[in-house]
Amino acid sequence: MRFADLPGLDKLKTKLLQSVNNGKLPHAQLFLGPQGSGKLELAYALTQYLYCSEKQGTDSCGECSSCRKISSHTHPDVHYSYPVTNPGTSTKKPISTDYIEKWRTFNKEKAFFNISDWVSVIAKDENKQPNIYREETRSIISKLSLKPYEGEAKTLIIWMPEYLKNESNVLLKLIEEPPQKTYFILVAEDSDELLTTITSRTQLVKVPRYTQEETVNFLKDKYKLESTKAEQLGYLAEGDFRKANELVESVEDNYGSIFRDWMIACYTNNLIKSYEIADSMTKQGRVQSQLFLTNGLSILRESLLYKTVDGYQIKAEQEQQDFIKNFSKTLNASCIEKSYKQINEVIYHIKRNANGRLALFHLSLNLRYNFVRK
Numbered sequence: 001m002r003f004a005d006l007p008g009l010d011k012l013k014t015k016l017l018q019s020v021n022n023g024k025l026p027h028a029q030l031f032l033g034p035q036g037s038g039k040l041e042l043a044y045a046l047t048q049y050l051y052c053s054e055k056q057g058t059d060s061c062g063e064c065s066s067c068r069k070i071s072s073h074t075h076p077d078v079h080y081s082y083p084v085t086n087p088g089t090s091t092k093k094p095i096s097t098d099y100i101e102k103w104r105t106f107n108k109e110k111a112f113f114n115i116s117d118w119v120s121v122i123a124k125d126e127n128k129q130p131n132i133y134r135e136e137t138r139s140i141i142s143k144l145s146l147k148p149y150e151g152e153a154k155t156l157i158i159w160m161p162e163y164l165k166n167e168s169n170v171l172l173k174l175i176e177e178p179p180q181k182t183y184f185i186l187v188a189e190d191s192d193e194l195l196t197t198i199t200s201r202t203q204l205v206k207v208p209r210y211t212q213e214e215t216v217n218f219l220k221d222k223y224k225l226e227s228t229k230a231e232q233l234g235y236l237a238e239g240d241f242r243k244a245n246e247l248v249e250s251v252e253d254n255y256g257s258i259f260r261d262w263m264i265a266c267y268t269n270n271l272i273k274s275y276e277i278a279d280s281m282t283k284q285g286r287v288q289s290q291l292f293l294t295n296g297l298s299i300l301r302e303s304l305l306y307k308t309v310d311g312y313q314i315k316a317e318q319e320q321q322d323f324i325k326n327f328s329k330t331l332n333a334s335c336i337e338k339s340y341k342q343i344n345e346v347i348y349h350i351k352r353n354a355n356g357r358l359a360l361f362h363l364s365l366n367l368r369y370n371f372v373r374k
């Protein structure tokens with residue numbers, strides 16, 4: 001991965017580039033950031049730059065033999081440690097290398113993943129507890145005691161060192177007095193789970209959450225989403241690119257038609273139906289409920305524009321357009337605006353853990369009230 005392949009984080013990238021170029025890259029760094037913040041990807045880009053034989057000022061070339069080996073995670077001097085699960089078929093605990101083929105494929109297919117994504121790939125039972133066992137720390141010590149094969153330096157990337165628990169003490173001496181030209185990059189999410197003995201021996205690099213603007217641009221670039229959709233999902237993703245990917249993958253086009261049924265139920269005072277809809281959306285989870293409502297917001301916005309702007313072209317699928325035209329005829333502008341505001345408030349509350357079922361049903365009653373008073 002090149003720095004350019006990773007969105008945002010410009011300040012951090014510049015700082016890391018400078019420390020490599022000045023020969024001052026710290027021997028042990030801790031990249032700490034929330035889920036979906038690109039910290040592991042940043043570690044990959046840095047490593048690739050470090051080894052690239054054709055550096056291009058501010059980035060690796062992406063094409064030399066080192067770059068190719070690092071991007072496929074096959075460089076003999078770059079090692080990876082990550083949590084693994086114990087299949088329990090042998091008394092010997094597994095080490096990361098046992099799963100290296102899966103790790104390579106997984107990294108090729110996915111970015112911004114979290115620990116449960118990884119566990120679902122390596123374990124039959126997704127609830128299996130991942131670990132970095134003592135056996136892994138022994139393997140690390142023996143790997144790093146060898147001379148580099150190709151370049152001058154060796155690198156060890158430890159993803160989720162939180163799972164080292166007390167085993168990390170075994171590595172302390174190694175991190176404190178590393179063998180010649182050895183770099184440690186620890187990539188973690190939760191500093192509370194790390195022993196202070198580890199954090200005190202590493203240089204902290206805080207990787208921030210992405211901004212909403214960065215998330216929207218990411219969604220537009222990667223999925224070619226149109227602005228409104230990218231903004232909706234960018235808002236819901238809260239700067240977490242993993243969540244942003246997940247939202248795009250789970251967007252259901254039929255939310256529009258469920259919203260239509262819900263509006264009709266509110267309008268016709270069909271409380272049973274509106275409760276059923278609130279209930280089924282709640283069962284789909286918090287994120288899906290928010291998605292359903294933001295989808296509804298764009299329907300209301302289109303209705304308002306269609307009602308107030310002469311010759312307005314509705315931005316929606318054909319089936320939706322007919323509904324929006326009819327819907328906007330039955331309501332006045334202030335009723336649409338009021339409903340818009342109320343829906344927006346419920347999104348805010350669901351995001352902050354309000355009871356979704358109750359919030360949606362209460363919203364049904366409010367909308368019903370708006371429609372009656374139109």
Ligand SMILES: [Zn+2]
Pocket residue numbers: 051052053054055060061062063064065066067
């Ligand atoms: Zn290169």
